[in-house]
Amino acid sequence: MRRVAGLSTELADVTEVEYRQLRLERVVLVGVWTTGTIVDAENSLTELAALAETAGSQVLEGLIQRRQQPDAATFIGRGKVDELRAAVESSGADTVICDGELSPSQLRNLEQRTKVKVIDRTALILDIFAQHAKSKEGKAQVELAQLQYLVPRLRGWGEALSRQAGGSASGSGGGVGLRGPGETKLETDRRRIHTRISKLKREIAEMKTVRETKRADRRRKSVPAVAIAGYTNAGKSSLLNQLTGAGVLVQDALFATLDTTTRRDTTRDGREFTLSDTVGFVRHLPHQLVEAFRSTLEEVAQADLVLHVVDGAHPDPEEQVRAVREVLAEVGAERIPELLVVNKVDAAAQETLLRLKHDWPEAIFVSARSGVGLDELRLAIEERLPRPAIELLLLVPYDRGELVDRIHRKGEVLESVHAEGGTRLRARVDAELAAELAPFALTGEEWIKVGTLG
Template sequence: MEIENIEDKEITKAILVGLNNTGKREKIDIEVSMEELEELAKAAGAQVLATAIQSRPAVDVTYFIGKGKVEEIKELCENLEANMVIFNDELSGSQIRNLEEEIGVDVIDRTALILDIFAQRASTKEGKLQVELAQLKYRMPRLIGLGRQLSQQGAGIGTRGPGEKKLETDRRHILKRIDDIESELKEVRKNREVQRGKRSKSEIPIVALVGYTNAGKSTLMNTLLKLSDHHDDTKEVYVEDMLFATLDVSLRRLSFPDKLDFILTDTVGFVSKLPHALVNAFKATLEEVKYADLLIHVIDASNEEYNLQKDTTLGVLNDLGVENKNIITVYNKIDKISDEALLPKEENCIHISAVTHKNIDVLIEKIRAEIGPDIIEVDLLIPYDKGNLLSSLHKEGIVLSTEYVEGGTQVNARLENMYYHKYEPYKLN
């Protein structure tokens, strides 16, 4: 399906280019990486016309790929009427300039593409500031080579954000803007700390959903919201089957039977070769993970490269210093796979479908085991003259059954450990 660019009413027609560096062992297969690049391009609103891969033992300093391959790409652009070339790896400013001069169309790299998607999707003031900061830091070392892109006015992939404000290429101007944004984000961080302080005082546990982009975190959040007590449709989060469908952090309070209450937070998805500038810019948002009592690592079980996606997420969590937190590993989308038995069965792991709700009840019980209150089921005999005690029992515990007998009210109830001592003298042997 062709996705029309909303801003300039023109479709970006792109050629994707990847380098299979045979002299360097890559963590991700080039074919898989290029498929992901295509999904990213589509998410940005581009129509992908063709993909080209070159194998060579080292990066070409001038063009990143060989001069002969550049000529091939130029001819491909002319024949297919492409107006953009997107490279799978990060390019230097001089490489971008050289490639644009040779090919005659706009050239961007994977980092610029991801930044563009974030620029399109950021909806809050904080998100927009974080993206602009990342874009500026990306462009700073490329000022010499990005003359063509920075001089363009208007929209299009790779030109959103600072570019369309016609930012001067003067280094001091950009540095000042970076300082201004970082000052604004400091204020945002202070506000977040105040909000965290309030949540901490409420003593409600925080559960954070983490994982690769499009693993189904938002769908899982909505599923848990629907099953929660007092469900409200207006609290559901946006869901779309595409990379980086949502960026902004969502926090929702959930309540389940037996006094299981927690705040569920969704976080920005990760991707291989996630720009370092973007990780740094979104530190304030990602730090929500640091303050979580429990992480739910959501993995797309239907993706053949789920192990790579899993390692990518764990790598970012390691960078954030939270890899040792309690983590429930969730293999999602099992409704899309033919043989669930092939999936890993590691410790504290569960296979679910957020769409069909399969094993969601098991997940809730796992969450309860990690952060839920210690519940004791007990039989009590409350004397008739202790009516106030029976009233408080209904507030502090869960009364399962009541029977009026000689000597008082016989009750079968579930109590949190913190309240148990209060009722222990009335326990039936």
């Protein structure tokens, strides 16, 4: 035997970026414009291109068709299918990505006509989520969403496998090579997927219990919760890092954050609160993902305040806000007080900022990268945090300094003076702390007397 040189397929060490370049799929995008303006349709296809590139694809071309509604058989019209196939052949593309969710028959018909792989927007987003999921909960949520998407799209695996017969060789369905377990390959796949879905739902429910326990503990300790929500790549993680020094991974990529990160912070007057970075949203976010990530998104629904971060440099920030509020309503967070935060002001056009300031007068305009507006944002957060309900007049002995510290951290100190016999305080606290402070509470007359002595 003789060794043939030059046939080794062993890869040298490569960086992640080089590896992604090696495996880039060449894709053609196609969209159907049914409502809105042509600018809306082009923005949607531009976002699809960004999603495709995030997933590891090279976008070669994009096609848009004006129709009243997508074609029931092929998503785009029959003539447009021929044009799409010509674009695929001329560009050498190996994948077509459609800007919408396709039915199983539309997927099958388009693949048969174009002779390349066809996926839809939902499958693309699911693929990005699968690449970015890091925690056990995140991976389980993504897998659940993928399986729920896959079930109605399972197709048969050929004539023989679809006609297996169970039991004895005798009978009309029997015969050599055709005796099977009593169910088709397709049915076996469906049963296994449903079993896996049930298992994943149980695991996610257990993780949800842990999350709820932590959340209940924070509520019991009266720690206000602030959730950072917004469109994907709006700069939520950068904002969390700037406000708390959390050190969360920041990337200029869609859906870089899938796992909720929670950090503690304090106001200038010493009150504690938590800040949570959550998964980004996108227009037409797949229903399967909203359901699978419901336990994570409930972090927003249970918050005392939502920081709704908007990308001020995006071509259509108003549409981003609409899409985010749509998802927030779906998880029951539409009634939570909202503070709109327009980020990336250093990269936005001045005319855009003037328009947004006119449309959203209550919004705070910041740049997480340069730090512009962050002091104003911190002040706005402090003003909107819920305040403790019970106001007390107190004289806390000097040897109980830890109580004064807790009042500063858990409550709101309205007045503090060092007096004879202890620290004289007027403060708002929650019911639990108020019960502990009861022995040191003063009446109005005692409060005035202690002040006179001080």
